[in-house]
Amino acid sequence: MSVVEVARVQIKDGQLEAFLDDVEKGLKAMLAEGVPKGARVLRGVESPNTCLVIITWDSVEAHESYQGSAEFQNFRAVLGAHLAAAPDVAHYESHVALES
DSSP: OOEEEEEEEEBOTTOHHHHHHHHHHHHHHHHHTTOSSEEEEEEOSSSTTEEEEEEEESOHHHHHHHHTSHHHHHHHHHHHTTBSSOOEEEEEOOOOOOOO
16 A cells, blocks of 8 residues: 655745755656655645645655665755755555545
């Protein structure tokens, strides 16, 4: 079963556009390698400097294994320059998914 990683990140003032550009580039590169199964970024409506970075992995183990790669370390370093605080990260399994 896939695992969804949700990282809630607070972006420094004036850094939002640069963060969104960098996260898109980084996620596209990761997806091109075929490592995660999917990714998306949601921007807060009430709190525009808050984003959710949502990445779908084959498993927690697949994510943890990729975390040690040079590519992931670079991704983390580039994004970290835009963050106001450490991200709040958790993993979830899908149990109900509905769309209309």
